[in-house]
Amino acid sequence: MTSVVRVARRRPVWHPLPVDRVERLTAEAVTITFAVPPELRAEFAFRPGQHLTVRYAPAVRRSYSICSTPRELDRTGLIRIGVKEVPGGAFSSQGVRGLRAGTTLEVLPPLGTFTTDLDPLRTRRYGAIVAGSGITPVLSLVATALATEPHSTFTLLYGNRAAASVMFADELGALKDRYPSRLQILHVLSREPGLSPALSGRLDRDRLALLLDTAVPAGVxxxxxxxxxxxxxxxxxxxxxxxxPAVHTELFYAGPVPVPTPPVGNADDVALTVRLDGRESRTTMPRDGRVLDAALAVRAELPYACKGGVCATCRARVVTGEVAMARNYALEPDDVAAGYVLTCQSVPLTPDVTVDYDA
Ligand code: FES
Structure with a gap:
């Protein structure tokens, strides 16, 4: 049985954003620039390191990191994401090919906790270890940190197969020219010689340890x-x-999304209340089902993207009851301590559970 009660609040909602341009970065990667209309600028204001979720078709939702900077959005109204092709990918491969300037895509406002609080009065040493398209959010972090904090430095260890597959090579070069003494970039290539033996080969544990010992300033x-x-x-x-002292992590791909075994509990084992967009909806679900799946049955407009515990689009706060997450690659310990969960990964532990997507 389902019922609806009014409560206050709002949630991130899909907005149609026109594509301003699509530009090729490498043989496998493009950037997509969206034009954000003035009335949506506040909603799409973001912190460096965050991502956008794109809806290409009702069931195709993908999250891509923002590679541009908050300052660019303020000045130009443009926001840019980096998209690396996944062979056979519904959006990254097929969808991108059909995009033209003026095409409109449904986009959720920026999300994600892979960021930090920048302060012009602060002097910090930042470091990043990335591979492949992992550079995308870090490009925004590097550019924003060095522009915002005039005395901070950034060291970037960037692994790729070959020089031709380095995403944002021009932008990184321009940043290095602008901040020659505050930005250090170490390109590590696995399938062709790098600038030195230490920079040639896979970015594995031994090579990381070697580079940390010999090339990276202490005290990051x-x-x-x-x-x-x-x-x-x-x-x-x-x-x-x-x-x-502080390590932030972001995964683009956490391995195949485990297919939850079909619930064997009874459909009314657990009473689930869903708060979304100022309304409460009630339903029931099996004790071994996923909260998101049950919630979608009564609130089809719920936000989600990866269903794999990576993007945090399905984040909600547990208000009553308890749940357990199968995996979590997106929420920080502080979020979890405050009661936030990834509902796509959450299985109820108590007979009554309330999740608040507006929190
Ligand atoms: S939908 Fe991506 S973490 Fe749940």
């Missing part, structure tokens, strides 16, 4: 890790074992 205050799960997990473990 904040690290940003973005790329495939194996690199991010290895780098995080290594940095934490060396006492790194």
């Amino acid at each position: 205050d904040e690290w940003f890790l973005c790329g495939p799960a194996a690199l991010v997990e290895t780098a995080e473990e290594l940095l934490r074992s060396r006492g790194a």
